[in-house]
Amino acid sequence: MLFSTKAEYGVRLMVALGRQPDSAPVSLSAVAEAERLPLSYLEHLVAKLRRAGLGTSTRGAHGGYSLAKPADEITLDTVVEALEGQIAPMECFHETPEGKVLCSHESDGDHHACATKLLWTRVQGGVTKALAGTTLAELVEFGGGASEKAPAALGSAA
Amino acid sequence: MLFSTKAEYGVRLMVALGRQPDSAPVSLSAVAEAERLPLSYLEHLVAKLRRAGLGTSTRGAHGGYSLAKPADEITLDTVVEALEGQIAPMECFHETPEGKVLCSHESDGDHHACATKLLWTRVQGGVTKALAGTTLAELVEFGGGASEKAPAALGSAA
DNA sequence: GCATAACCGACCGCTTCAGTAGGATTTAAC
């Protein structure tokens, strides 16, 4: 499994927030009930999202969470990264802020370069492209639209 | 981390086998020493590769492992899948033999479709494309060629 | 001031990961 349920639950949560017509706050318990997810667990996830600047919260009665930005300005790479940590295919694989890819055992005493680097770079590219190329708005739309209960037809998605 | 060291070690192992000029068997201990990997751990990994029909073994003294097919006929999706198990972005995500994608909680009582399906389908596609589009021969080449110790220049790889 | 809700940190059972250990079996070489 590439990702854990943290990403799954967290994305579902974000979609639930994005489904709100105006960006009115939604209580976590409402989301938990609608999505059939454990409330206390969602608390941990929403904390990560908030710390990453993806969501805002209003405390007290009638409070809740809402998106910090419009759904079409939120790409899923930031969401998944906030939930799962840095997205890298392999332990030895780090991406510098400038986007350069580093490999821990780059020619470590051996006479040939790290042969797997080519592979993991391609995988990394594929995942990043898929995540960064998808906006939260798309998922909201795909999942049935904003608060309207018109069920969308399931087309072939790739 | 998308993959564990099983994939990393296993691919390095396969590359080591592919580096052999004729497909002469290589002993695991030789690979372990060259790649600086624990021998006993490699045994587990090579067993998976053999069970998946990717490698063959000859027992006894001067025995070892070799590729079951030429390196340019081995795509990395089969290798990684043999090592890590089925490649799916998420627990709820299964691919049928015909290539159809199933999601466990497809409209589970709720009035909207599973909003995350679009996302995971795209991720799945990106990873599969990267893995299936890479052959072992490419990695052998990239890593410095077959048994020749000419160090390849590291170009930009994406 | 009370219900509602966001916040926070500690804890827990379970599984997987990464690796070790110890042996059994097969084969080539001497």
Added chain:
DNA sequence: GTTAAATCCTACTGAAGCGGTCGGTTATGC
């Protein structure tokens, strides 16, 4: 025919992460 080299197999282990729970604190609307 013994021995060394190699594959093969099963069981085990410490550490970490996952999925989730719990209890409590703080803030806010009514």
